[in-house]
């Protein structure tokens with residue numbers, strides 16, 4: 001239980017920018033031939049600017065290959081940015097060496113996309129969750145084993161699971177093990193890459209609730225990477241919609257879902273299947289044609305123009321900047337939706 | 352063995368059967384003997400699909416959905432699966448039929464779309480040659496005619512520039528295009544029955560929407576019977592006329608699609624609906640997960656297989672723990688397998704479940 005003054009201090013700090021990305025870039029070189037000459041680059045992340053406030057959940061959504069995981073790996077400094085800047089709690093971490101980054105690793109942790117691949121099958125659960133303590137040489141009050149067992153209980157597993165191996169657990173339980181490992185060092189920020197997409201719906205809901213409880217208990221800040229727009233609406237305070245390495249729209253949850261401005265966001269929302277048979281016929285659908293183009297050779301101007309139903313000549317030649325079109329609501333489009341009329345229902349329930 | 356008697360006991364427990372339907376599955380059981388014991392992947396499953404209709408099968412992973420579809424298509428590896436019951440395709444029983452005859456029916460009268468298109472396509476042959484091959488097995492036509500047909504099909508499923516793309520290899524297609532190509536292949540002989548097993552699970556939402564539209568349009572055109580298998584209730588809501596909810600190798604609920612969403616009657620279906628965040632509703636503060644995890648199909652719990660996870664398992668004394676609930680019609684063809692009394696179900700749905708969805 002925190003005292004009054006502590007709470008007040010925490011409140012003041014809530015809402016400060018904790019993690020800031022400025023014009024963040026990652027281009028993966030493509031090399032060919034004997035000399036491995038660079039012949040091009042995958043523009044996986046191409047100029048992202050956003051901030052994550054202390055205590056909030058910011059989600060990154062978008063279709064496969066749009067650069068979500070790459071962004072997560074940049075933020076946690078698992079890979080080196082090609083350009084731009086990242087600050088964590090006011091400190092520039094953009095190019096910190098692994099050694100210099102080590103003490104900060106405690107503050108920012110990543111949960112990985114694949115709950116199967118990210119746990120070493122030859123290590124016990126105890127060794128997996130205890131590893132961060134050992135690597136970071138953290139002193140624990142009652143020893144590492146006790147600390148690990150407490151973490152197991154915290155994420156809804158049993159302390160008896162200490163000596164078991166990952167393959168003995170279901171997908172949802174493995175994701176809990178991953179979360180326990182992440183929590184070991186009491187991070188400030190957790191970047192969670194598709195934490196529930198590999199799980200069945202009934203188990204998904206368990207893990208979503210667990211993450212919410214942990215956020216409340218430890219004042220965690222989340223960056224959640226996901227492609228399921230329904231899950232994203234449930235968990236996020238703010239949402240960034242990505243397409244081909246860029247942010248197309250960034251807004252608080254309510255504005256984004258109720259008044260999407262970017263045509264891509266509108267199309268994404270209208271493509272989500274709605275579990276209600278009554279909606280089947282009277283729902284207005286926007287169907288995009290084709291697939292996402294290659295990030296090796298992204299379209300000129302607005303990257304979405306090859307699939308956008310509103311595209312004009314200017315869209316092919318001039319890239320629209322990500323601009324604040326309403327308070328706290330940014331979109332990158334020459335002809336945004338919902339800037340004048342205020343009510344549209346992307347799920348098409350309008351009477 | 353008492354469990355068996357329970358299931359086969361009452362004559363009034365006849366599953367949803369429609370004697371005229373194009374596909375009728377009756378008391379299907381698919382068991383796999385393994386070193387750890389017998390896996391009861393499908394255990395007494397009955398359903399039917401008429402031409403021009405779509406049945407959606409939903410359930411968590413491991414509930415027996417794919418095993419069911421592979422049984423219909425006769426695609427289980429020889430000797431591994433013990434299949435009993437009846438699978439009637441236009442009146443002919445496929446269970447026990449000679450593999451050669453099943454192979455003839457496959458492609459001509461029934462076809463399947465898989466979750467992973469690469470598993471259905473050969474990497475070393477062009478997309479076109481594979482469609483041509485599939486078509487010529489069942490139709491005596493020249494290569495040129497078959498090629499023209501392949502190009503038409505690719506065009507039909509929305510592949511741009513089909514005349515040149517027909518000579519591409521599968522890896523040259525994007526994920527969405529491969530899925531379309533597989534659909535083209537499945538449709539090459541206008542099958543009367545199309546089974547789509549998680550056809551869009553690996554796809555992005557905008558591409559998923561395109562594929563679902565495609566399946567809907569093609570069905571309207573060919574008047575085929577369609578079975579769509581998925582874990583996504585949204586997907587079945589878009590396509591299905593009827594929905595069967597599976598749990599642990601059995602059907603727990605079966606009704607018209609509208610009833611499943613508007614008045615579901617089984618606690619597991621309630622659980623699925625409560626677990627899902629929904630874009631078409633006000634955002635709820637909290638999801639309502641189902642506790643626990645699905646059972647192993649080697650050790651299915653006694654009584655109702657859902658009892659370890661069910662909040663209402665104690666409502667009828669120890670019935671849920673000892674007696675397997677009959678799969679029965681509770682009115683208007685709406686079937687469930689649950690011991691709860693009608694008035695209890697009604698009360699729980701109206702006071703506890705619906706307000707939280």
Ligand SMILES: Nc1ncnc2c1ncn2[C@@H]1O[C@H](COP(=O)(O)OP(=O)(O)OP(=O)(O)O)[C@@H](O)[C@H]1O
Pocket residue numbers: 028042043044062063064065066067068069070071227295
């Ligand atoms: N190490 C790498 N070398 C080359 N290209 C890469 C590398 N890692 C990622 N890419 C490419 O960068 C782009 C973005 O990839 P990323 O993994 O960030 O996508 P994502 O949004 O997480 O997609 P998904 O939803 O499929 O997980 C893709 O085109 C991908 O192929």
Ligand SMILES: Nc1ncnc2c1ncn2[C@@H]1O[C@H](COP(=O)(O)OP(=O)(O)O)[C@@H](O)[C@H]1O
Pocket residue numbers: 383385390391392410411412413414415416417418419431648
């Ligand atoms: N060849 C096999 N041998 C043993 N068990 C199998 C075999 N194929 C499937 N199973 C088991 O049958 C159950 C149902 O599988 P499946 O139908 O693939 O589930 P899903 O509903 O996810 O499609 C699972 O427990 C699976 O492990």
Ligand code: SF4
Pocket residue numbers: 262263264302303304305306308309310311312315320332333334335336
């Ligand atoms: S800038 Fe043009 S092409 Fe891009 S989203 Fe807006 S209208 Fe569409």
Ligand code: SF4
Pocket residue numbers: 617618619655656657658661662663664666671676688689690691
């Ligand atoms: S039979 Fe019992 S355990 Fe099974 S679903 Fe009904 S109430 Fe729950």
Ligand SMILES: [Mg+2]
Pocket residue numbers: 068069070113193
């Ligand atoms: Mg990813």
Ligand SMILES: [Mg+2]
Pocket residue numbers: 416417418549
């Ligand atoms: Mg399956």
